[in-house]
Amino acid sequence: MLKLSKLTDYAAVIMAQIARDPDQAHTASELAARVKLPHPTVGKTLKMLAKSGLLESRRGSHGGYVLSRSPADITASDIIAAIEGPIGMTECSHADGECGLLDSCGVADNWQRVSQAIRTLLDGVTLAHLAQSSPLKLPVQLPIQSVTLPTASGALREH
Amino acid sequence: MLKLSKLTDYAAVIMAQIARDPDQAHTASELAARVKLPHPTVGKTLKMLAKSGLLESRRGSHGGYVLSRSPADITASDIIAAIEGPIGMTECSHADGECGLLDSCGVADNWQRVSQAIRTLLDGVTLAHLAQSSPLKLPVQLPIQSVTLPTASGALREH
DNA sequence: TGTAAAGAGGACTAAAATGGTCCTATATGG
DNA sequence: CCATATAGGACCATTTTAGTCCTCTTTACA
Numbered sequence: 001m002l003k004l005s006k007l008t009d010y011a012a013v014i015m016a017q018i019a020r021d022p023d024q025a026h027t028a029s030e031l032a033a034r035v036k037l038p039h040p041t042v043g044k045t046l047k048m049l050a051k052s053g054l055l056e057s058r059r060g061s062h063g064g065y066v067l068s069r070s071p072a073d074i075t076a077s078d079i080i081a082a083i084e085g086p087i088g089m090t091e092c093s094h095a096d097g098e099c100g101l102l103d104s105c106g107v108a109d110n111w112q113r114v115s116q117a118i119r120t121l122l123d124g125v126t127l128a129h130l131a132q133s134s135p136l137k138l139p140v141q142l143p144i145q146s147v148t149l150p151t152a153s154g155a156l157r158e159h
Numbered sequence: 160m161l162k163l164s165k166l167t168d169y170a171a172v173i174m175a176q177i178a179r180d181p182d183q184a185h186t187a188s189e190l191a192a193r194v195k196l197p198h199p200t201v202g203k204t205l206k207m208l209a210k211s212g213l214l215e216s217r218r219g220s221h222g223g224y225v226l227s228r229s230p231a232d233i234t235a236s237d238i239i240a241a242i243e244g245p246i247g248m249t250e251c252s253h254a255d256g257e258c259g260l261l262d263s264c265g266v267a268d269n270w271q272r273v274s275q276a277i278r279t280l281l282d283g284v285t286l287a288h289l290a291q292s293s294p295l296k297l298p299v300q301l302p303i304q305s306v307t308l309p310t311a312s313g314a315l316r317e318h
Numbered sequence: 319t320g321t322a323a324a325g326a327g328g329a330c331t332a333a334a335a336t337g338g339t340c341c342t343a344t345a346t347g348g
Numbered sequence: 349c350c351a352t353a354t355a356g357g358a359c360c361a362t363t364t365t366a367g368t369c370c371t372c373t374t375t376a377c378a
Contacts, residue, residue: 002161002163002239002243002246002247002248002277003247003248003249004161004248004249005335005336005337006336006337007336007337007338009249009270012266012270013263013264013265013266016265016266017265020265027352027353027354028353028354029353034263035263036263038338038339040338040339040340041337041338041339043354044337044338044339046354047354047355047356050354050355051355051356057353057354057355058345058346058353058354059344059345059346059352059353059354059355060344060345060346060347060351060352060353060354061345061346061347061348061350061351061352061353062346062347062348062352062353063345063346063347063352063353063354064353064354065354076273080161084161087161088161088162089161089162089163090162090163090168091162091165091168104172104193104194104195105172106172106175106176106179106290106292107171107172107175107289107290109292110284110288110289110291111168111171111289114235114280114281114284117280118161118277118280121273121276121277121280122273125269125273129269130266130269130270131265131266132269164364164365164366165365165366166365166366166367186323186324186325187324187325188324197367197368199367199368199369200366200367200368202325203366203367203368205325206325206326206327209325209326210326216324216325216326217324217325217374217375218323218324218325218326218373218374218375219322219323219324219325219373219374219375219376220321220322220323220324220374220375220376220377221323221324221375221376221377222323222324222325222374222375222376223324223325224325
């Protein structure tokens with residue numbers, strides 16, 4: 001369903017929590033309590049976010065996590081990629097080949113373009129947007145420049 | 160990774176094959192051969208596409224599948240939804256409640272808006288686009304109307 | 319009217335991804 | 349030194365996904 005994993009969802013919620021109070025370090029237990037999720041799970045999520053550079057961690061007592069950049073400089077793409085790896089709709093949208101069906105596929109190029117469009121869209125959503133409760137303004141119109149389709153281009157024959 | 164399942168991928172490829180030769184019925188075995196995938200798998204995919212109304216099937220000898228509408232009237236959303244169910248990034252993006260964390264979540268609204276933007280984007284990509292080999296023109300610019308973020312709106316405090 | 323060629327529908331299995339927990343090690347402040 | 353944190357994995361249970369197979373029905377045509 002083109003869905004985010006639960007962990008990614010948690011990550012977004014957690015990041016938003018931190019973003020709303022960016023000046024102090026937040027511990028896993030504190031965040032777990034706020035977000036009402038089990039401590040180990042929140043801990044795991046935080047570790048992933050830290051490892052990919054979105055959070056900075058301080059160990060020891062009085063430790064915790066802080067944003068490594070301003071909320072306006074952290075995108076939805078960043079968060080998703082931190083938990084799920086590179087964003088792409090299809091197997092072949094990032095890997096460099098190894099699909100084996102490329103010749104009989106015929107849609108790879110276009111899927112990759114769609115992937116790219118989604119990635120760009122997600123790049124435009126920042127943590128600052130997510131953290132604020134007031135609605136984002138998104139373009140509900142014309143996300144695709146409707147190509148008056150060329151009906152038949154040379155290469156579309158098969159076998 | 161915000162990825163489509165393999166079956167969805169197959170579905171797109173298969174639909175594109177049919178779209179390129181829309182005037183005759185295509186059997187599962189024929190398509191399996193073209194697309195170089197095992198017959199049972201292709202069969203399963205076709206059944207799903209037919210059940211959700213994107214293909215019409217004719218049984219018996221000389222049977223097969225035909226598009227139920229013109230390629231320009233079948234969208235990427237349709238194909239994805241046929242295999243994966245309703246498109247939405249988060250659990251709460253279509254279900255009507257039952258999340259239980261909504262109060263502590265604080266990002267639900269915005270995620271839903273992002274979901275909606277992706278859905279709209281996908282609605283703009285048709286099977287006609289996918290089937291043609293010449294590149295789609297996608298808006299690599301400004302998919303989000305960058306809200307100069309309101310810095311602090313009333314509701315974003317958390318005790 | 320019989321037979322072969324198709325799809326419909328669903329049961330089933332194997333493999334992979336996901337979510338979640340826990341343990342040990344290390345760092346840090348008081 | 350001790351309490352409090354994170355780091356980094358190992359680990360398991362559950363769910364999802366992919367893929368196969370079997371039986372039934374429909375249809376064209378010899």
